[in-house]
Amino acid sequence: MRLEHISKIREGQILGKNILTSDGQILLKAGVNLSDVYINKLRNLGVCYMYIEDEMLDDVYVEDEKLTELKQIAMKSISSIVGKLYYGNGKGFEKAIAPVQDMMDYILNMGDVNKSLYDIKTYDNYTSIHSLDTCVMSCFLAITSGVDSCDLKDVGVGAILHDVGKTKIPIEILNKKTRLTYEEFEEIKKHPLYGVELLKKNFMISSRIIKVVEQHHERVDGRGYPYGLRDKQITKFAKIVCICDVYDAVSNDRVYRKKFKLNESYELILSGSGSAFDKQLVLDFKNTFAIYPLGCHVKLSNNEDGYVIKQNQGFPDRPIVRVIPKDTGNISCFHEIDLLYNTNVVILKII
Template identity: 40%
Template sequence: MRLISIDVLREGMVVGRTIWNEAGHPLLQKNVVVSDPIINRLRQLNIQYLYIEDTISQGIQIEETVQPAVRNKAVHSITQSFESIKKVKHNQASYVLDQQSKAICNIVEGLLDAILNSDEILTILTDAYIYDEYLYHHSFQVTMYSIAIAKEMGYSYDDLRLIGIGAMLHDIGKLLIPPEILKKPDQLTNEEYDEMKLHTRYGFDLLRNLHSVSLLVAHCAFQHHERIDGSGYPRGLVDFEIHPFAKIIGVADVFDAVTSNRVYRDKLFPSQGIAILEAGSGTLYDARVVAALKNSVVHYPNGTVLVLSDNRRAVVSKQNDVDPSRPLVRVFEEDDNIINTTYEFSLFDYPNITIEKIETDYVITE
């Protein structure tokens, strides 16, 4: 199957992977033949990319680290827990959160087991799911990325669990931000941005007095927007003052934010998100954490068409666990001509060949 932009989706194409709604029900089933009403509906839902079945990508499979049923159950549990907190007054929120902590820990432990039991680099398909509440699936994804980073860095199981809980709850303070600010589709005013930044303090205050979770979890919420050069918030901490767990969650938070669909901007590809973090490595972000992210997540998802530096087009066929930035590819075009017989090779074996472009708008010409 192949990943294409919604802009080039046409009637008659065949859906390669199911899209799920927030209730965990199929919104668009695999193998459905695309029609114009389907295309219009996907645009309304702000879907940017879709997997299709076609000849050049035949047999290429895309598997998430966490299966859809597990993901849907986790996000549903996060939703229930967070919604119960939203329904109470601010001074009761910590009490309700304490009651919900066991369910949250269970979610984290399930996700942790999924990552530890997988030898593959982390794959998350953000376009395969439709959620009304960004906060809930963002919390899920930041947890996954944080655990993957910490695993790559060699943390113990107990630390991985704490990092996962801290990641799951890193934005819990946003439940106390006025919804008209939290969900505003346009750029925030300076006053609104100042209010938004308070979510780190709100989260710390919600979490620091809980009996059921470590105080480190509260500091993850408090510090995940701090930057090692002192330019972050809320306290302008520098490198050694920021807890290592918060550094990990901060990188995971940025990576998910730029690679997820938002109403006010298009998502970036994982490789582009990694490039943003690499640009800030050693100044904004801990270089060890950025390196661990780079080694633990997919850069170019399977089914992605790439333009190579030698004027060949290829589709990513398999990941390379040694260097995720150099996947295995299937060449299907040379010098703008479709070739009769495709062939595969690993970019890792040919360091002189570079990836020039990601081409999700590629259309096969008959």
């Protein structure tokens, strides 16, 4: 299947990957024949890209149905988790968090990072979707960085809860479309402390999870908040969630700005190595996540274009690209370029 901008989608094409609602449920299921009505509705909901079936890319499969199912269950539990924390109700917290742990166990044992990210979804409920996506990314990064399987729970739960303190921030500040005033930004900067306040009401939550919530906006150069901690003063788990939080946040539309391009989001993380982010964890990030999703249409510097069909681990900008000549009309007439070995060719952009 291939990933295309919605402006290139035509009636009659077959949806290749589920499209999710703002609460993580399936809005449109893979295999649906796309009509103009569906396409226009998705455009109005803010969907920019979607996967469609394509015979020339039938070996590119990006849907992990089991993980999608686990995400849906975990998504349903997030509001319950936040509610219990907000009202200081520790009873039933372990049961509420269990679906998140099941998802993390699956990622640890069966997860394929190339089939786990880049979900196609609407963004009416940014905070919950962002928390779930940050959790998934954090689990993959934690595994690469050598976090013990027994400790993965604290990383994932910390990621799910990292923004829980925003429930105490006035909604008019969170949803403000114009530049925040100094006073409003100072209030936003308190959300890690509000989160700690909520978490400490629940004796079931470990101190390591609390540290993730408290420190996920700290930076290794000391320019973060709320305390201005530096490097070793920040826990590894918080550093992991920090990277994934920033990457996911800038990769998605917000009320006050449009999302970054995929390569720009990636470059932001790399450029922050040693200043905003831990150097080793940025290297682990490169060894975990690719810039260009499987199936995406890219323009090459040799004036050809094609589709990403496979990633080269550790080389996020050097995937294998399948090039289909436009003048042959024969989908079986293609060649593949492994950019890891064809170093004179680079990807210029996503088409």
